[in-house]
Amino acid sequence: MTLEDIPDIMVIEHESFTLPWSEEAFRNELTHNHFARYLVMEHNGKPIGYAGMWTIVDEAHVTNIAVRTVYRGFHLGEKLLRRMMKWAAELGMVRMTLEVRVSNEVARSLYGKMGFSPAGVRRGYYSDNHEDALIMWCELPKRPHRAGTEGSGWY
Numbered sequence: 001m002t003l004e005d006i007p008d009i010m011v012i013e014h015e016s017f018t019l020p021w022s023e024e025a026f027r028n029e030l031t032h033n034h035f036a037r038y039l040v041m042e043h044n045g046k047p048i049g050y051a052g053m054w055t056i057v058d059e060a061h062v063t064n065i066a067v068r069t070v071y072r073g074f075h076l077g078e079k080l081l082r083r084m085m086k087w088a089a090e091l092g093m094v095r096m097t098l099e100v101r102v103s104n105e106v107a108r109s110l111y112g113k114m115g116f117s118p119a120g121v122r123r124g125y126y127s128d129n130h131e132d133a134l135i136m137w138c139e140l141p142k143r144p145h146r147a148g149t150e151g152s153g154w155y
């Protein structure tokens with residue numbers, strides 16, 4: 001993700017979340033947060049999805065993942081998450097964690113499919129409706145050797 005992507009990211013962000021991040025928040029992530037890594041998925045040169053994480057010591061914390069509404073259901077969210085898990089493993093991260101609204105069955109199903117397991121609940125975590133957040137964790141494969149990852153089946 002670059003600063004030029006932010007206007008398109010804001011459209012996706014507002015489509016996707018009841019508590020959207022501001023432009024300033026994304027700008028800060030890209031320019032000041034050394035832990036932050038953001039991926040953009042494009043179609044015909046336009047961002048249609050994105051995902052982000054903070055890589056801290058050996059743990060990757062997912063900050064957000066979203067796909068434009070009309071592009072959902074075509075395994076693009078799965079592709080984005082898979083790509084971000086690969087990136088995290090390449091950076092030496094051992095495990096990945098995230099929070100998800102307990103009511104977000106689509107995202108929970110995606111995370112379960114990708115190997116995440118529930119590990120706890122943050123009560124009333126979301127400020128708009130005081131909904132609980134489910135905390136999920138996933139072990140990542142050992143840092144892939146760049147020459148030997150083909151055919152491993154993991155990606």
Ligand SMILES: CC(C)(COP(=O)(O)OP(=O)(O)OC[C@H]1O[C@@H](n2cnc3c(N)ncnc32)[C@H](O)[C@@H]1OP(=O)(O)O)[C@@H](O)C(=O)NCCC(=O)NCCS
Nearest residue numbers: 016065066067072073074075076077078100106107109110
């Ligand atoms: C969550 C999100 C990124 C998933 O992306 P997507 O491209 O729609 O999902 P995919 O097509 O890649 O589907 C992958 C898996 O997600 C789950 N899933 C997707 N759509 C689903 C639906 N309508 N109902 C139930 N599960 C669904 C399934 O497990 C699916 O795997 P399967 O098709 O093999 O069953 C997308 O729906 C989104 O942007 N939602 C709004 C933002 C959001 O909630 N982000 C997560 C915050 S924690």
